[in-house]
Amino acid sequence: MKKKIEVPKKIRLRFPPSPTGLLHIGNARTILFNYLFAKKMGGETVLRIEDTDTERSKLEYVQNIIDELHWLGLDWNEGPDIGGKFGPYKQSQRTDIYKRYLEQLLAEKKAYYCNCNAEELEAKRQDQQSRGLAPKYDGTCRDKNNTSGVIRLRVPSKKVVFVDLIRGEIESDAGLMGDIVIARHIDSALYHFAVVVDDYEMQISHIIRGEDHIANTPKHILLQEALGFPKLEYAHLPLMLNADKSKMSKRAGDVAVSDYHQAGYLPEALINFMVLLGWNPGTEQEIFSLKELEKEFSLEKVQKSGAVFNVQKLDFMNGLYIRQKSVPALTKLCASFLPEHNLPAKTVEKIVASCQGRMKKLSDITELADFFLKEKLDYDTALLAWDKMNREQVKDALLLCDKILRGLEKWEVAAIQEVLEKAAGENKGQIFWPFRIALSGKKASAPAPEIAEILGKEKTLQRIQDAIDKK
C-alpha cells in the first residue's frame, strides 16, 4: 500500500553525513534526493554532522563533505558552515542535549545501565546465531539497577509498523531486537539515540535515507515512543550497487565524490546520472538540470530495487555536458588538466574547442591536446602512410603540403582546407592523412587544417619538415 504524501505544516529534511571519510557517492545521492524533495515541497534542509564516533571522525572530512556538496550545487538552509561555526549542527557538540534525554529515560526506567562484558556478549551472539536464532541481548542487566555502564533501551516485545513512502507498510518484530545500546555512557550517545533526539529537536519532518536503514527504523520509532516524540515520515531509497549487485558503499575503488571531481566529471553530469539511479520522470526525458529536477522530482517515481552504478552511462552524460559547455567555460575547467605552457589564452581556447567533441572527462584533455603543447613529436613513421602508400609517396605528399602551404597567406582552417583539397583531387586521404599525422603524431585526432591553424604557419611547416626528415 503506497501512502499518499500528505503535506504537514512544515517540511524539513536533514543531510546527515558522518565525517569518517570523504563524502561518499552513495551519500551524495541520498542527500540529492533529500534536497530535491525539500525543494519540490518548498521545505527546508539542515546539514548535520554525525560525529558521535569521535575516534573515527575527522575535521578534514567535514571540510571535504561541505566542499563537495557545494561543488555539486546542493545547498542547505541550516548547517555548520553558516557563520563559519559548527554551532549546534555537530553531534559531538550536543552531548548536553542527549544527556538530558538519557537521564529522562533512565529516570522513567525506560532505559537502564548495563555492564555486561563485551567479549561475553560477542560469544553469546555467535552462539545464538549458530543455533539459528536472531542474535539479541539476553537482558542480563535489565533488572539489576546498575548505576554505570552502557545505557540500553528497554525494548518492548511487540510489532512495530511504519509506512514507507516508497515501499508501503513495513512490519517488524521488536521482540527479535533485544535491548539496544543507546549510549556508551551518559555523556556519549550512540547513533540511534543521537539521530532520534536531533530529528526531534531540529523539527525534521521527513527522513529519506538508504534502504540499509530499514532495519534501523523500528529502533528509531521505539526510541521516539519512549521519549514521547511524534512520528516522522520515512522513505527508504534503493541502494546504489556495484556491477556484481553488492552494496556500493562496501567497495574500495572510486566511491568518493572527490574521486569523480578530480577525474574531471562535471557536477551537472554526476547529479543527472545519480538521480536517474532510482528515479525517473515518467517521460522519456533523461537530461535534467538541477533546477529542472527541483520541479520534476517526486518520491512516487522512486524505484524500489537497487540500481547498478554504470560508469559507461556516466561517461556518456559527462561527454554530453562537456559538449554543451561554452568554449571559454570549458577552457577554465580544463586548465588544471593541461601541462604548463605559455600559450596565449585565445590559442588555448582553440585547443580546447578542437578537443571538446572528443572528451568524456575533463582529464581527457591531457592526452587529447598533448601534441599542441609538445615541441617535438614522437611517433612511428609507418603511421604517416595512408592506405598502401610507400615511403616515397608519403614524402611526396608531405613535400606537396609544404609547397602549397608555404605560399598560403591566409592562415585559416577554411583556406588551408581549400588549397589542400584542390591539390589532392580524388585522393584526399593521400594528402590529408600524412599531413595530419605529421602535425599530431596520432592515429586519431582533430582534422589537420584545424590543427594547422592553431599551431600557426611556422610550427606547421616545421612539423612537416620533421616528418620528411624522420627515419
Add this chain to the structure above:
RNA sequence: GACCCUAUCGUCUAGUCUGGUCUAGGACACAGGAUUUUCACUCCUGUAACCCGGGUUCAAAUCCCGGUGGGGUCGCCA
C-alpha cells in the same frame, strides 16, 4: 542462520495500482551503415528482457498463491 526489502533487455528504466491499445517503449553499451583524411560528433538500422510454477479471467508483464534468485540488516560503527 533469523528477520526485512526486492524481481522487465548486459546496465538504467517506461508499462504494474486502474488486466486488453505491449507483435513490451526509451536511454547507455554493443553490432552494422551514412558522413569524414582518421577519431569523435551527428544521423539511420539492428541484436537484446516480462525469474519459475500454479491459479483467477474471454484476456495477465500487469491480480492471487507458492517457489527461486538477488540484496540488506543483525555492533559499546554510522
